Amino acid sequence: MKISKKVLSNISSLSKIKIEEEIKSDLIKDLESILKMVTEMNKIDTSGIEPMSHPLEDADNLRKDKATKEIKRDEYQKSAPQTDDGFYLTPKVIE
Amino acid sequence: MNNTWESVIGLEVHVQLSTESKIFSNAPTKFGQTQNSQASLVDLGLPGVLPVLNEKTIEMAIKFGCAINANISSKAIFARKNYFYPDLPKGYQISQLDDPIVGEGKISIEVDNEEKFIGITRAHLEEDAGKSLHDRYENLSAIDLNRAGTPLLEIVSEPDLRSAKEAVAYLKKIHSIITFLEISDGNMSQGSMRCDANVSIRKYGEKEFGNRTELKNINSFRFVEKAINYEIDRQIEIVENGGSIDQETRLYDANKNETRSMRSKEHANDYRYFPDPDLVPVIISKEKIQEIQKTLPELPEQKISRFIKDYKISEYESKNLNVSKELSSFFEKVAKKISSPELAAKWILGDLMAILNKNNSEIQDSKISSEDMIDLLSRLEEGSISGPGAKKIIDLCWLSNESIDVLIKKEGFDEVKGEDELLEIITRIIRDNSKQFEQYLNGKDKLFGFFVGQVMKETKGNADPKLVNELLNKKLKQ
Secondary structure (H helix, E strand, C coil): CCCCHHHHHHHHHHCCCCCCHHHHHHHHHHHHHHHHHHHHHHCCCCCCCCCCCCCCCCCCCCECCCCCCCCCHHHHHCCCCCEECCEEEEECCCC | CCCCEEEEEEEEEEEECCCCECCCCCCECCCCCCCCCCCCCCCCCCCCCCCCCEHHHHHHHHHHHHHCCCCECCEECCEEEECCCCCCCCCEEEECCCCCCECCEEEEEEECCEEEEEEEEEEEEEECCCEEECCCCCCEEEEECCCCCCEEEEEEECCCECCHHHHHHHHHHHHHHHHHCCCCCCCHHHCCEEEEEEEEEEECCCCCCCCCEEEEEECCHHHHHHHHHHHHHHHHHHHHCCCCCCCEEEEEECCCCEEEECCCHHHCCCCCCEECCCCCCEECCHHHHHHHHHCCCCCHHHHHHHHHHHHCCCHHHHHHHCCCHHHHHHHHHHHHHCCCHHHHHHHHHHHHHHHHHHCCCCHHHCCCCHHHHHHHHHHHHHCCCCHHHHHHHHHHHHHCCCCHHHHHHHCCCCCCCCHHHHHHHHHHHHHHCHHHHHHHHCCCCCHHHHHHHHHHHHCCCCCCHHHHHHHHHHHHCC
C-alpha cells in the first residue's frame, strides 16, 4: 500500500505531530514498510478465533467508590507551563 | 406538520452517574467546586498514572440495563477514543466501542395517548472531559478539569423517533428511569443529562434514510423540541429548493433558536479507537446481574399502576405524579397522612404545580414542603379552611417562612363560617340590599351572582362557595 503526501499530512494533523519537509520521504518509506508487515499478518486465517483485547482476561481490579480529600492543586500546578487563579492556561483553542 | 416529509430522529443521551468518586480516579465528583480542586493526577493525564475502574459505575450501568430489559454484556471492554483538545489532557477519552456494557433493549413512550416502543441500540460507560473557558483571557483558553473523569452512561437510541414531540417523550422517560433508579440526579441545568440528536428527513413511504445532521449539546427538554423542529424545517427547505443535506455536526444556539455548522467535512473526525491496554476487560457474571436485578427499586410504570390501585386516583393523575421520583415520593408522603389521597393528587398537580411552574422551580426546590401540604390539606378536610382560603395560603406559604398554621391564623382564614353564621349574614345582606332583592324577585335572575359576591366579600372568602349557593337559593326563594 502506498502512502500519499495527503495521507501523511492527515496523520500528522490527527496526532498533532509536526513533520519537517526533509524527513517526509523517509517517513513514508517507513510507514509503507509497516503496512506491508500488517498486510502479511492479515493473511493469517483467524476465522473462529475470538479477538483478544487484553492478555489478562481474568484480572479483577475494580475500585470501591470512595473519594479522596487529597487533591493538591497548587502542587500539581507547579509543573504546568502557565496557570492563573487555579486555571490551567493554554493557547486559545476553539473548536 | 408536513405531509410530504417524515423526520427520522435518534438520540444519544449522556447521563452523569451519581458516584462519589470519578470513573477511573478517586477524585471527588462534586459540582460547582473551585476550578481544578477535583482533578487528581489521573484526571490531569500525567505520565505514569493508571486508571482504575470504579465498581459502582458497572453496577449502575447494569441497573439501567435491567430496567430496560437489555442484554448485559458478559465482558465489557474499554477503548481509547483519540482526539486532541485542551480539556482532554491525555489526548484520548476512555470510552467503549465493541462490547458495550449494555446491549439492545427498548423503552416505551406515550405520545397523544399512543404507546410506542423505541429501540435502544446500546448504553456504554465513558469518562467526561473538562471545561474550557474562552472569554476569560484574551489570547488564552482557561481549563478547568474538575469534570474530567466524571462517569457518564451514554444511551444510544435507534432512529425510531418520528417527531420532536416523541424525542421529548423519550428523553423524559429516560430521565424518569435514571432518577427512579437513583443512578443520576438527572439535573439538566447542571449538565447531569445532556443530549445530542441525529436528525434526517425522507419522503413518507421511503425506506432509505436521508443524510443526517448531528445536533450537539442540547440541555433542556424545551430546547430539544425547538432544536429538532428548527433542524427539520431547515432540512425540508434545503431539499425542497433542490439542495442536499451535508452530513455534519451542528450546534444549537438557544438564544437565536437556530442550529449552525460546527465542523467542516475536511476535518472529519477519525478517532482511531483501540482497546485500552491500561484496563483489563470487566467480566460480568450472571450471578452478579441477578443480584443487581433483585435490588432494583420500583420503576415508574410499576408505581403508576400501584398509585391507581392503592390511592384510587386516575391514570392521568398517576402518570403526572410519576414524572419524577421526587414528585412521586412527595405525593406519597402527603397521601399517606391525609384521609383523601385524591385530594392530595388534585392539589399537588393543581395549585402546587402552578406555583412551581410560575417560579420556574422543580419539586425538590419547593418552598412548600410535604409537611406544609399535609397541614393545609388536613385543615381543608376537616373544613376549618375553605378552598379559596387554601389557595391563598399556598401563595403566601411560598413567600414566607411561617408555618401553615401561623399563616392561616394571621390571615384570618381559620374563621370559616358555619351554616348558622352564613344564614345570619345572608339575611342581613338581603335586608341591606332590598332594591336588588325586589328586582331579583321580579325575575332579574342575574342578580343571584351579585348576592354570592356580597356574601363572599362579607366573609372575606372564608366560606364554602357551594354552601353559600345552596343557602342563598333557599333564602332568596322563601
